[in-house]
Amino acid sequence: MSRFWIDKISGLKPYVPGEQPASDTLIKLNTNEHALPPADAVLAAVRDITSDQLRRYPDPTAERLRAAIATVESLSPEQVFMGNGSDEVLAHLWFAFLKGRRVQTLDTTYGFYPVWAGLYDADLTEVPVLEDFSVDVDALRDDDAAIVLANPNAPTGRALTRDDIALLVDSNSDRLVVVDEAYFGFGAETAVPLISDYDNLIVTRSLSKSHSLAGMRVGYAMAQPDLIEGLNRVKDSFNSYPLDAIAQAAATAAVADSQWLEQAAATVCEVRDRMTAGLRAMGFEVLPSQTNFVFTQHNTLPGKKIFNTLRERDILVRRWDRPRIENWLRISVGTLAQVEKLLEVVQEMVATESG
Numbered sequence: 001m002s003r004f005w006i007d008k009i010s011g012l013k014p015y016v017p018g019e020q021p022a023s024d025t026l027i028k029l030n031t032n033e034h035a036l037p038p039a040d041a042v043l044a045a046v047r048d049i050t051s052d053q054l055r056r057y058p059d060p061t062a063e064r065l066r067a068a069i070a071t072v073e074s075l076s077p078e079q080v081f082m083g084n085g086s087d088e089v090l091a092h093l094w095f096a097f098l099k100g101r102r103v104q105t106l107d108t109t110y111g112f113y114p115v116w117a118g119l120y121d122a123d124l125t126e127v128p129v130l131e132d133f134s135v136d137v138d139a140l141r142d143d144d145a146a147i148v149l150a151n152p153n154a155p156t157g158r159a160l161t162r163d164d165i166a167l168l169v170d171s172n173s174d175r176l177v178v179v180d181e182a183y184f185g186f187g188a189e190t191a192v193p194l195i196s197d198y199d200n201l202i203v204t205r206s207l208s209k210s211h212s213l214a215g216m217r218v219g220y221a222m223a224q225p226d227l228i229e230g231l232n233r234v235k236d237s238f239n240s241y242p243l244d245a246i247a248q249a250a251a252t253a254a255v256a257d258s259q260w261l262e263q264a265a266a267t268v269c270e271v272r273d274r275m276t277a278g279l280r281a282m283g284f285e286v287l288p289s290q291t292n293f294v295f296t297q298h299n300t301l302p303g304k305k306i307f308n309t310l311r312e313r314d315i316l317v318r319r320w321d322r323p324r325i326e327n328w329l330r331i332s333v334g335t336l337a338q339v340e341k342l343l344e345v346v347q348e349m350v351a352t353e354s355g
Ligand SMILES: Cc1ncc(COP(=O)(O)O)c(C=O)c1O
Pocket: 031, 032, 084, 085, 086, 087, 088, 110, 150, 153, 154, 180, 182, 205, 206, 207, 208, 214, 218, 219
């Protein structure tokens, strides 16, 4: 606290990201990074960066990258907006379209949404998810506030279908529907094909999870050109060059390599199935996941105890001290070897506790 802070800063409750420990001996399953390294084409693109590309400012509009995304998604480049991670894209979006407005989201979802609502004075309603953590689409339909949904949702991993999203978008053409597809690629349906029919839909994506590029910070939004133009106005009033030259080159290579995307996701989904089956066999409830993590609780052992024991054994997972989910753990899908180690440690714990 300093006397120079404006009042607004004193009242902010910032988002707290998952721990990024310096030690690399830990099995890190707490921030949903991809288990596999990025595509070879991405590393080659980074190595091919020239000194001139570093000397000059990068392309402020990331034209090549937007064109590559547009091609893959059957959109035009004017329907794509790039940002420094999807967090930055979402922050611009809250400022451009949600500031001071009524917004609905879920009570169990991405913890950054209430932070942006606070930063930009939105009037946020958190609609409860149902007992099984699925989304109550009817409860969301019954309102005219804007909607912000992570789909698949985090930390639950559950996803709505494209038809569900269409119901929401179609329920009132004057309400903006934001679909955060940060966990795209691991089995859920995307809402992108609806964009051509609806000017009140905006879909955000991240290369952090699907493309194993969390260290690069690349995210994007897709919508009809008028919404994208609104985002560009905010971006160009904030930072004209959100994506550096290396990120643009790497991301362009990543997006073009759809074969890597499919194969890597298939591997993650296989390991996710192994992890789910292993946990269930030891008395865990595991929600069906369409992401690269699972949300789980044990039928007798408290979540906090499991979290602490795993931490002592150098395995990092994520847990929140929030009433509805305090007993639950979110565990990222690691490599098969990491997951086998996790299951081994959990097995010892369960045997000790019940023995
Ligand atoms: C639901 C959701 N949206 C957005 C993000 C932000 O992703 P990034 O800024 O890495 O693109 C995350 C990151 O964990 C997330 O879980």
